[in-house]
Amino acid sequence: MDMIIYLLLLFVLTIGALTLYFFILDHLWSLLQLANAFLAPLFLPNKDGSLSKKYGPWALITGSTDGIGKSYAFELARRGLNIVLVSRSLEKLNKTQQEIESLYPIKTKIVQADFSLGKKAVDIVKEKVEQLEIGILVNNVGKQYQYPMYLGEVPEEELWDIIKINVGATTLMCRAFIGDMKLRRKGAIVNIASGSEHQPLPLMNVYAASKTYIRNFTRAxxxxxxxxxxxxxxxxxxxxxxxxxxFSDRIYQKSLFVPDPDSYARYAVAVLGKLDESSGYWAHGIQTFLVTLPPEWIRMYIGGYMNNLFREDYLKTESLKNSEADKNKKVA
Ligand SMILES: NC(=O)c1ccc[n+]([C@@H]2O[C@H](COP(=O)([O-])OP(=O)(O)OC[C@H]3O[C@@H](n4cnc5c(N)ncnc54)[C@H](OP(=O)(O)O)[C@@H]3O)[C@@H](O)[C@H]2O)c1
Known part of the structure; x- marks a missing residue:
């Protein structure tokens, strides 16, 4: 009997010790990443021109006429890479191309493609850049809900587009370019996921799940x-x-923890080749560390709570807009 109690105690202690060991290891790793996020761009800056030497002369960025993708294109052009811009609107592509060429002495190419078309879009991109040595591929294009919603409220086509664009385009674009990179034995692929990948995220459920896919896919x-x-x-x-x-001014307005896309891209490009895993921005490194401390179920509840606040912001603004429109109609 004593022996059984002794073995049971030993078993419980071993499990407890192992759990504690992995918990500490995991959070020490997060701390290390946090230190890296602060220090890497300061002490290990990428010299201008070094990225094209290291990876190849052209960078292709998907979703590059707005937001993070556009800023990535400018930052990589500033560092001397030739740029391929890919997105849906020809007008925005032409405008972005002119802006880049007026600032930097590099070559550019535009490709109009809609990644919600799946493999067709990837084939178009591949064909248009066949002659170019793509050294850096930035899989930036992504689709999010219009505002935080319950699954049943999101139109089916929108859900399917999120899966095709976030999961499908990233996967097939990697597949399309990695072979040549392997032959050249050089190249870089940057897959932009999201902090929403850290836990299941109510009211942005499918978006967050698609980003968890990108994380696991990229690591493997x-x-x-x-x-x-x-x-x-x-x-x-x-x-x-x-x-x-x-959908909410709380996260649409620039602040310490919400950088503008230029600041984000400048920092993220600075850690290319230095960190394989990163939030891409120093203040986001702090947030990631804090956000990932509690257990997953607590994080999920906090995420759901925040998304409910953003949802209320959106619905309030929409109802104000509608009552203004009604008033104007009556006056007319
Ligand atoms: N903003 C954030 O807070 C945040 C946070 C975490 C992660 N991210 C991720 O960062 C990436 C960029 O986000 P963002 O906020 O910069 O986006 P954004 O400002 O909405 O810009 C999206 C870009 O993608 C293009 N695009 C949209 N749908 C497309 C499609 N079907 N095919 C081809 N191009 C398309 C758009 O141009 P056209 O409309 O002309 O096609 C535009 O150039 C996404 O993967 C997003 O999930 C963003």
């Missing part, structure tokens, strides 16, 4: 290809002040 891809000389980076930004967040 690194395992498969890093020995071929390819850098495979996973970025998980928190809020950045772009149109994607226009």
């Amino acid at each position: 891809l690194r395992y498969e290809y890093s020995s071929d000389g390819i850098t495979i980076q996973h970025l998980a930004p928190m809020f950045v002040a772009t149109k994607m967040n226009s």
Whole structure:
């Protein structure tokens, strides 16, 4: 009997010790990443021109006529890379191309493609850049809900587009370019996920789940290809002040923890080749550390609570807009 109690106690103690060990290890790792997020760009800056030497002369950025993707294009052009811009609107592509060329002495190319078309869009991109040596591929394009919603409220086409764009485009674009990078034994792939990947996220359920896919996909891809000389980076930004967040001023306005896309991209590009895993911005490093401390179920509840606040912001603004429109109609 004593022996059974002794073995049971030993078992419980071993499990407890192992749990504590992994908990500490995990959070020490987060602390290390936090220190890295602060220090890497200061002490290990990428010299201008070094990215094209290291990876190749052209960078292709998906979703590059607005927000983070556009800022990435400008930052990589500033560092001397030739730029391929990819998005849906030809007008925005032309405008962005002119803006870049007026600022930097580099070559640019535009490709009009809609990633909600799946493989067709990837084939178009691949064909248009066949002659170019793509050294850096930034899988930035992403689709989010219009505002935080319950699953049943999100139109089916929108849900399907989120899966095709966030999951499908990232996967097939990696597949399309990684072979050439492997042959050249150099190249970099940057997959932009999101801080929403850290836990299930009510009211942005499918978006967050698609970003968790990107995280796991990117990590496994690194395992498969890093020995071929390819850098495979996973970025998980928190809020950045772009149109994607226009449903609530709390995250659409720039602040200490909500950088504008230029500040974000400048920092994120500075850690390319230095950190394989990063939030991409120093203040987001602090947030990631704090956000990932509590257990997942607490994080999920906090996320759901915040999304309810953003949802109320959106619905309030919409109802104000509607009553203004009604008033104007009556006056007319
Ligand atoms: N903003 C944030 O707070 C935040 C936080 C975490 C992660 N992220 C991630 O960062 C990435 C960029 O987000 P963002 O906020 O910069 O987005 P954004 O401001 O909405 O810009 C989206 C860009 O993608 C293009 N685009 C949209 N749908 C497309 C499609 N179907 N096919 C091709 N191009 C398309 C848009 O141009 P056209 O409309 O002309 O096509 C635009 O250039 C996304 O993956 C997002 O999930 C953003």
